[in-house]
Amino acid sequence: MTHVSHPIGVFDSGIGGLSILQALRVELPAEAFVYVADSGHAPYGERDALHVIGRSQTITRHLLAQHHIKALVVACNTATAAAIHLLRQQYPDLPIVGVEPALKPAAQLSRTRRVGVMATRGTLESDKFRALLETLQGQADFILQPCDGLADAIERQDAIKTEALCADYTMAIGQFGHEPGQIDTLVLGCTHYPFATTELRALLGPQVQLIDSGAPVARQTQRLLRSHNALAASPTPASLQLYATGYPERLQAAASHWLQLSQPVQTLST
Ligand code: DGL
Numbered sequence: 001m002t003h004v005s006h007p008i009g010v011f012d013s014g015i016g017g018l019s020i021l022q023a024l025r026v027e028l029p030a031e032a033f034v035y036v037a038d039s040g041h042a043p044y045g046e047r048d049a050l051h052v053i054g055r056s057q058t059i060t061r062h063l064l065a066q067h068h069i070k071a072l073v074v075a076c077n078t079a080t081a082a083a084i085h086l087l088r089q090q091y092p093d094l095p096i097v098g099v100e101p102a103l104k105p106a107a108q109l110s111r112t113r114r115v116g117v118m119a120t121r122g123t124l125e126s127d128k129f130r131a132l133l134e135t136l137q138g139q140a141d142f143i144l145q146p147c148d149g150l151a152d153a154i155e156r157q158d159a160i161k162t163e164a165l166c167a168d169y170t171m172a173i174g175q176f177g178h179e180p181g182q183i184d185t186l187v188l189g190c191t192h193y194p195f196a197t198t199e200l201r202a203l204l205g206p207q208v209q210l211i212d213s214g215a216p217v218a219r220q221t222q223r224l225l226r227s228h229n230a231l232a233a234s235p236t237p238a239s240l241q242l243y244a245t246g247y248p249e250r251l252q253a254a255a256s257h258w259l260q261l262s263q264p265v266q267t268l269s270t
Pocket of ligand 1: 012013045075076079152189190
């Protein structure tokens with residue numbers, strides 16, 4: 001039996017989901033969260049879907065059994081694309097929110113109607129992504145760029161490699177700018193990529209719009225909890241726990257650097 005004071009489970013292949021957790025904590029300050037970084041089994045984006053499905057199921061099972069989560073946020077585009085339909089089938093009573101590249105808001109914001117999309121290979125090759133793209137036919141030109149290695153470089157907090165890959169991939173996408181035919185909007189379709197915003201801004205300048213999914217996911221989580229009468233009544237004392245299945249120091253450093261969190265990261269051997 002779950003209770004409104006139970007935590008919300010959030011997971012990603014690694015530190016990327018912190019970009020979603022950050023938005024969740026702003027939108028839902030009274031909620032408790034358990035965050036799992038599956039860094040011992042990352043990256044997901046260049047692995048086959050079965051690996052990602054298996055890991056998503058294992059982590060969800062663990063969050064339910066050990067933390068009695070009242071809702072789940074799959075804070076990873078790749079895992080959402082590969083596994084969310086299966087998780088929903090398996091746990092029909094659990095409110096589950098996923099992340100997908102924010103193509104629709106990007107199409108609405110773009111003036112030149114040319115939108116770059118950076119995401120993992122796994123996301124871009126998924127049926128779910130293809131279906132999303134189809135719903136937006138004719139609304140904008142989307143230039144899709146699989147970014148092999150970028151999530152991993154961000155995960156390792158390797159600034160030199162992150163910068164080099166951002167340069168390669170943005171160059172491959174094409175000419176950014178505000179003139180007709182140029183790309184004025186870039187979708188960050190992997191939850192790791194907001195942590196490369198500094199590098200991307202330096203390459204693209206201040207005018208290009210960078211679109212991530214943090215705020216919409218947080219709002220959707222709030223809506224879903226409200227519709228289940230599952231919003232927390234008041235802040236709970238232990239409101240955040242951080243776990244990593246490998247390299248806990250990476251999550252520790254990222255949580256401290258990006259979210260100013262000092263909670264100790266615990267190692268999870270699931
Ligand atoms: N952060 C994940 C995503 O949103 C996956 C990164 C990876 O492990 O490749 O797609």
